[in-house]
Amino acid sequence: GAVVSQHPSWVICKSGTSVKIECRSLDFQATTMFWYRQFPKQSLMLMATSNEGSKATYEQGVEKDKFLINHASLTLSTLTVTSAHPEDSSFYICSARLARTSTDTQYFGPGTRLTVL
Amino acid sequence: KNEVEQSPQNLTAQEGEFITINCSYSVGISALHWLQQHPGGGIVSLFMLSSGKKKHGRLIATINIQEKHSSLHITASHPRDSAVYICAVPRIQGAQKLVFGQGTRLTINP
Numbered sequence: 001g002a003v004v005s006q007h008p009s010w011v012i013c014k015s016g017t018s019v020k021i022e023c024r025s026l027d028f029q030a031t032t033m034f035w036y037r038q039f040p041k042q043s044l045m046l047m048a049t050s051n052e053g054s055k056a057t058y059e060q061g062v063e064k065d066k067f068l069i070n071h072a073s074l075t076l077s078t079l080t081v082t083s084a085h086p087e088d089s090s091f092y093i094c095s096a097r098l099a100r101t102s103t104d105t106q107y108f109g110p111g112t113r114l115t116v117l
Numbered sequence: 118k119n120e121v122e123q124s125p126q127n128l129t130a131q132e133g134e135f136i137t138i139n140c141s142y143s144v145g146i147s148a149l150h151w152l153q154q155h156p157g158g159g160i161v162s163l164f165m166l167s168s169g170k171k172k173h174g175r176l177i178a179t180i181n182i183q184e185k186h187s188s189l190h191i192t193a194s195h196p197r198d199s200a201v202y203i204c205a206v207p208r209i210q211g212a213q214k215l216v217f218g219q220g221t222r223l224t225i226n227p
Contacts, residue, residue: 049214097213110159
């Protein structure tokens with residue numbers, strides 16, 4: 001089946017630093033990738049939609065200058081949390097949509113747990 | 118009212134029991150996702166279905182498009198099935214953005 005990986009799986013950083021999270025589709029091409037954030041005991045919240053070769057579309061309330069998304073290839077999207085603060089500590093999850101199908105198939109990555117001290 | 122409602126929110130059962138988790142949605146959809154999130158946080162896609170029933174091992178998912186309702190069943194439940202189960206539907210029929218239920222926390226005791 002389709003596999004999506006994320007790296008790193010967890011990261012601890014100091015306040016003010018930037019953190020990059022990678023999302024890769026390992027055995028398929030993904031024209032679209034989605035980035036989600038999940039706070040403890042809450043459901044996933046969509047942050048942005050990333051299309052290969054174009055600018056990401058951010059959901060309302062998500063700062064595009066703080067959460068930089070780059071989708072440079074059909075298998076890789078990156079999320080950079082710039083000038084991270086403790087309130088950015090969360091679980092970040094990506095999903096990738098199969099390019100060869102018109103259905104709503106999405107495959108989820110394992111997530112990255114970010115802790116900002 | 119949430120667009121996607123799951124019930125129950127929490128479920129504790131004994132090993133071997135038959136488990137049913139329900140999902141009702143109010144939006145028109147073309148497909149519904151069932152996801153499993155383990156305590157470590159990782160999410161696994163269990164099913165994507167648009168009609169009828171799908172089965173994978175001890176897991177069965179059914180959907181009734183007319184009633185806008187889906188169920189996830191686990192037969193012969195095992196402690197390793199303990200996780201949060203989430204249903205998700207596209208916000209708009211045919212769209213890519215998903216709306217997620219609040220999740221059902223399942224605990225299977227040995």
